[in-house]
Amino acid sequence: MSAQRIGVEVSQAIAIATRLANVDVVSAYPITPQTHIVEDIAELVANGELDASYIPVESEHSAMSACLGSSAVGARTFTATAGQGLELMHEVLYVASAMRLPLVMAVANRALSAPISIWGDHSDVMAVRDTGWIQIFAANGQETFDNVLCAFRIGEDHRVLLPVMVHLDGFFLTHMIEPIYIPEQSEVDRFLPPYQYPLPLDPDKPLSMGGMGAPNIYTETKKAQEVALVAAKEVILEAWGEFNNIFGRNYSPVEGYHCEGAKVLLLAMGSFSETAMSAIDALRDEGKEVGLIKLRLWRPFPFEEVRQVVKGAEVLIVLDRALSFGGPGGPVCSELRSALYHEDKKPKVIGFVGGLGGRAITIDGFKEIINRGIEISQKGSEQEFEMFGVRE
Amino acid sequence: MAKPEGELTWKDLEIGAIVTEPGSASQYQTGDWRTEKPIIDLDKCNQCGLCYLFCPDAAIELNGEGYPEADLFYCKGCGICATECPKKAITMVEEEE
Numbered sequence: 001m002s003a004q005r006i007g008v009e010v011s012q013a014i015a016i017a018t019r020l021a022n023v024d025v026v027s028a029y030p031i032t033p034q035t036h037i038v039e040d041i042a043e044l045v046a047n048g049e050l051d052a053s054y055i056p057v058e059s060e061h062s063a064m065s066a067c068l069g070s071s072a073v074g075a076r077t078f079t080a081t082a083g084q085g086l087e088l089m090h091e092v093l094y095v096a097s098a099m100r101l102p103l104v105m106a107v108a109n110r111a112l113s114a115p116i117s118i119w120g121d122h123s124d125v126m127a128v129r130d131t132g133w134i135q136i137f138a139a140n141g142q143e144t145f146d147n148v149l150c151a152f153r154i155g156e157d158h159r160v161l162l163p164v165m166v167h168l169d170g171f172f173l174t175h176m177i178e179p180i181y182i183p184e185q186s187e188v189d190r191f192l193p194p195y196q197y198p199l200p201l202d203p204d205k206p207l208s209m210g211g212m213g214a215p216n217i218y219t220e221t222k223k224a225q226e227v228a229l230v231a232a233k234e235v236i237l238e239a240w241g242e243f244n245n246i247f248g249r250n251y252s253p254v255e256g257y258h259c260e261g262a263k264v265l266l267l268a269m270g271s272f273s274e275t276a277m278s279a280i281d282a283l284r285d286e287g288k289e290v291g292l293i294k295l296r297l298w299r300p301f302p303f304e305e306v307r308q309v310v311k312g313a314e315v316l317i318v319l320d321r322a323l324s325f326g327g328p329g330g331p332v333c334s335e336l337r338s339a340l341y342h343e344d345k346k347p348k349v350i351g352f353v354g355g356l357g358g359r360a361i362t363i364d365g366f367k368e369i370i371n372r373g374i375e376i377s378q379k380g381s382e383q384e385f386e387m388f389g390v391r392e
Numbered sequence: 393m394a395k396p397e398g399e400l401t402w403k404d405l406e407i408g409a410i411v412t413e414p415g416s417a418s419q420y421q422t423g424d425w426r427t428e429k430p431i432i433d434l435d436k437c438n439q440c441g442l443c444y445l446f447c448p449d450a451a452i453e454l455n456g457e458g459y460p461e462a463d464l465f466y467c468k469g470c471g472i473c474a475t476e477c478p479k480k481a482i483t484m485v486e487e488e489e
Contacts, residue, residue, distance in 0.1 A: 098408065098409070099408040099410075100407050100408035101408070161407055161408070198407060199406065199407060199408075199410050199412070206414055207410050207411060207412045208410065208411040208416075209408060209410050209411075211409070211411050212420070213409065214397070214420070214424070216397055216398040216424075217397050217398070217400060217405075217409070220400060220401060220402040220404075220405060221402070221405060221409045223402040224402040224403070224405050224409070227402070
């Protein structure tokens with residue numbers, strides 16, 4: 001490998017990934033903590049290092065709308081946003097997936113107002129859970145960089161043709177300087193073929209996208225979309241496999257850490273799963289049979305892989321960094337309970353909500369969550385879920 | 393489009409339900425939306441053509457003798473023609489089905 005490992009801010013690494021992917025169009029509106037990503041891309045374009053059109057817009061709604069148009073004419077398209085910006089895009093996100101436009105978006109996960117919080121959690125992601133996008137969570141800078149490249153290959157595959165979000169924790173990842181392997185252009189070119197949309201907007205071959213779907217056809221369009229998203233998993237696995245062949249880094253929808261024989265499992269997503277690994281190490285040193293599940297692929301949800309990795313566990317503790325108000329706790333925990341409901345032998349699923357609005361969970365914090373989760377599994381709890389670290 | 397829209401399965405759809413044939417809106421039976429249809433009394437009609445002008449869906453045509461005829465494939469039954477008719481020659485009647 002001729003790849004260079006350099007110390008670089010993760011946001012800047014994303015910009016480098018878009019340069020190596022040779023994107024054609026970027027349209028974005030700056031918002032903390034995504035700002036560095038789009039600033040760095042704007043600089044690459046201004047300096048002539050990336051031959052792309054950079055479309056400045058007055059809002060995220062317009063950014064996503066511009067991305068639809070550019071993707072529809074067959075341009076490789078990238079954008080990035082966070083928090084409130086993702087919410088302002090909301091209705092257009094559904095259009096991107098339903099029109100099957102494979103643009104790629106980095107989401108610098110951020111809490112939602114009010115009160116105003118520029119800091120990280122997963123409230124923004126969970127609000128767009130059902131938009132029909134492929135959604136991948138990165139746990140560190142390298143995963144973020146790698147999965148931006150993978151996102152183009154996955155989304156643009158003619159068997160998929162769906163937009164892809166790559167989630168990275170605001171500040172915890174966006175503003176972190178990490179050592180990241182940056183591959184050669186030739187290696188990226190080998191991994192990522194040029195984008196060719198099968199039915200692009202073209203004056204010589206007129207067609208209509210986003211037409212009216214009357215009651216007699218709307219259901220069929222949604223079924224087609226659902227089948228496409230579920231079927232995308234095979235292509236995602238294939239892309240990650242090919243990525244491993246070329247770059248030597250292996251990704252999977254679900255990653256187990258010391259799960260073999262573990263009676264108690266913790267599930268976390270994004271950068272917090274890295275801290276949780278250290279907590280698992282510490283508890284293992286104390287002789288506790290605990291393991292960690294890092295959930296990387298959020299949509300399409302990897303049902304089989306999740307069921308496989310929790311096999312044999314008695315307790316599954318799920319950390320959500322978003323709250324479904326008045327509901328059963330966090331959205332991830334609900335999903336896990338639902339995924340395991342029909343299993344004959346299944347662990348008790350204990351939900352925690354924590355790490356909201358940028359509040360860190362330390363190694364000791366994760367140990368506390370795991371110990372409390374074990375306690376709840378034995379003695380029960382009066383609450384559907386518990387909020388970790390809240391001052392009572 | 394090989395089949396009428398109402399008979400297409402999800403597998404028949406183009407990617408993203410893209411419409412590849414121009415002019416396909418003409419196949420779209422907006423008359424499906426109707427609960428009332430216009431009945432035109434030709435004895436009262438003075439052929440002024442206001443119903444023809446006001447119809448928002450261009451679903452009223454004037455026949456060879458200058459009398460209006462509603463195209464029920466497209467007529468949504470909004471009743472604007474009946475409201476505008478100065479001779480009260482148009483009555484909105486509930487569809488039986």
